Amino acid sequence: xxxxxxxxxxxSREHEWVKVxxxxxxxxxxxxxxxxxxxxxxxxxxxxxAQLKQFATFGVVESVKAVSDLYAPISxxxxxxxxxxxxxxxxxxxxxxxxxxxxxxTLSDAAELDALLDAEAYAALTGG
Amino acid sequence: xxxxxxxxxxxxxxxxxxxxxxxxxxxxxWEMPVQYGGIIDEHRTVRNAVGLFxxxxxxEIQVSGGEALAFAxxxxxSDPGTLxxxxxxxxxxxxxxxxxxxxxxxxxTDDGYLLVCNAANHDTVLTHLERLREHGDFDAELEDRSExxxxxxxxxxxAAELLAGLTDLDLDGLGYYRSIRGxxxxxECLVARTGYTGEDGFELFVDARRAPRxxxxxxxxxxxxxxxxxxxxxxxxxRLEAGMPLYGNELDRETNPxxxxxxxxxxxxxxxxxxxxxxxxxxxxxxxxxxVGLVVRDGAIARHGYAVRVDGAEAGAVTSGTAxxxxxxxxAMAYVPAESAAVGEEVEIVVRERPHPAEQVKLPFYxxxxxxxx
Numbered sequence: 001x002x003x004x005x006x007x008x009x010x011x012s013r014e015h016e017w018v019k020v021x022x023x024x025x026x027x028x029x030x031x032x033x034x035x036x037x038x039x040x041x042x043x044x045x046x047x048x049x050a051q052l053k054q055f056a057t058f059g060v061v062e063s064v065k066a067v068s069d070l071y072a073p074i075s076x077x078x079x080x081x082x083x084x085x086x087x088x089x090x091x092x093x094x095x096x097x098x099x100x101x102x103x104x105x106t107l108s109d110a111a112e113l114d115a116l117l118d119a120e121a122y123a124a125l126t127g128g
Numbered sequence: 129x130x131x132x133x134x135x136x137x138x139x140x141x142x143x144x145x146x147x148x149x150x151x152x153x154x155x156x157x158w159e160m161p162v163q164y165g166g167i168i169d170e171h172r173t174v175r176n177a178v179g180l181f182x183x184x185x186x187x188e189i190q191v192s193g194g195e196a197l198a199f200a201x202x203x204x205x206s207d208p209g210t211l212x213x214x215x216x217x218x219x220x221x222x223x224x225x226x227x228x229x230x231x232x233x234x235x236x237t238d239d240g241y242l243l244v245c246n247a248a249n250h251d252t253v254l255t256h257l258e259r260l261r262e263h264g265d266f267d268a269e270l271e272d273r274s275e276x277x278x279x280x281x282x283x284x285x286x287a288a289e290l291l292a293g294l295t296d297l298d299l300d301g302l303g304y305y306r307s308i309r310g311x312x313x314x315x316e317c318l319v320a321r322t323g324y325t326g327e328d329g330f331e332l333f334v335d336a337r338r339a340p341r342x343x344x345x346x347x348x349x350x351x352x353x354x355x356x357x358x359x360x361x362x363x364x365x366x367r368l369e370a371g372m373p374l375y376g377n378e379l380d381r382e383t384n385p386x387x388x389x390x391x392x393x394x395x396x397x398x399x400x401x402x403x404x405x406x407x408x409x410x411x412x413x414x415x416x417x418x419x420v421g422l423v424v425r426d427g428a429i430a431r432h433g434y435a436v437r438v439d440g441a442e443a444g445a446v447t448s449g450t451a452x453x454x455x456x457x458x459x460a461m462a463y464v465p466a467e468s469a470a471v472g473e474e475v476e477i478v479v480r481e482r483p484h485p486a487e488q489v490k491l492p493f494y495x496x497x498x499x500x501x502x
Contacts, residue, residue, distance in 0.1 A: 038151075038361070039168040041451035042429050044480075060480070062429055064167045064450060065361060086427075 011122035139184035179358035187250035192240030226406035278339030283329030313345035326370025371492030
């Protein structure tokens with residue numbers, strides 16, 4: 001069952017989350033997305049230095065049965081990628097909001113956060 | 129106004145799946161469980177303990193009458209004439225060109241021959257068999273028992289232990305591809321030691337009305353053995369690891385048995401059968417393409433339809449592929465030109481426009497460990 005979306009995150013309609021820390025942000029997928037996908041077996045992450053554009057695809061997540069695009073919830077430059085995901089893609093199922101983080105990004109436009117949902121709105125979207 | 133699509137059919141166990149929290153999906157016109165708790169967990173449960181599958185969507189066609197055997201020998205590519213009572217064989221129905229109409233299992237039972245075919249091909253197979261019977265004027269009856277027959281399959285190293293507690297039948301004496309009629313949990317079934325997982329296991333053919341009771345009995349008795357219900361998702365990953373073909377992926381009307389590594393199933397010398405001349409010709413010249421097993425060593429997952437390159441040129445396509453839970457690597461099957469098929473040789477599989485090296489390996493990818501001799 002998906003867990004309650006944490007209050008301190010912002011969410012996109014494509015089921016990605018953003019945790020903001022000043023000008024830095026961490027991004028990942030929600031437990032709702034992970035549950036829909038089923039067992040995740042592979043994550044194609046962006047390279048460090050890649051420029052993400054809000055709502056554009058930035059990687060791929062694969063479950064046993066399907067391949068799904070990842071959509072950037074905000075724009076910015078990738079500064080770090082979660083090294084644990086190549087050996088343990090299942091972290092996206094077990095800990096999507098923390099150890100399963102996908103990338104850290106330097107925000108290029110904080111105003112973009114206004115286009116995202118807060119936890120309550122996201123919970124409503126996902127029937128939580 | 130658009131017409132509503134026909135409603136999906138449900139097996140007698142539909143309510144059980146929903147109550148267990150299964151994710152239900154359409155499959156061959158049926159509403160079937162694809163997973164309950166998770167495909168990988170279900171897969172591992174079959175490899176290590178015992179999983180329970182509902183296969184009631186499959187077709188069961190009984191052939192009986194004075195010329196039942198002659199008809200069966202004419203229709204399928206294998207030779208049911210070699211079957212002892214209770215014995216079964218894997219086989220195929222081919223058309224006049226040698227193209228595969230379906231792969232199936234033929235069981236010799238006490239009232240004739242039972243053909244168990246894929247759900248997706250049920251109507252095609254029935255129509256084809258009826259036509260053959262009429263044209264050949266065989267003294268044989270065809271009875272479609274699919275609707276009244278449910279099929280429940282416990283599969284895994286603990287499947288025998290599970291059944292032993294529920295039946296007086298001599299399971300030790302029931303070898304692979306053998307069947308026997310008897311009671312399991314007090315319910316009459318045809319107990320067959322067949323399966324599609326690469327593990328030891330059984331397929332229980334039971335009256336549809338009794339299926340829920342049998343399912344419940346197996347689930348209850350299986351609890352201390354670690355039994356879990358398993359869906360079509362794990363069924364697919366298990367059979368792929370075991371190197372078994374799936375109709376619609378590895379097998380279709382444009383494919384003959386020799387291309388699919390199934391030449392050993394075809395018995396050209398048994399006498400006349402549908403497709404014989406075409407198949408004899410392929411056997412003589414050799415097939416133009418061959419099904420091979422592939423492992424992608426860099427971890428990129430190959431999937432159905434992805435292009436396969438040989439020496440840099442596109443030469444075929446992946447028929448089935450997945451991340452193998454047992455091997456921990458992506459595995460795939462693909463057709464390549466016959467001259468390129470060689471264990472140890474490399475090809476490339478294109479994943480999201482980038483080629484990835486894949487090594488040809490001997491099938492099956494997984495073979496279950498032999499039981500201890502001592």
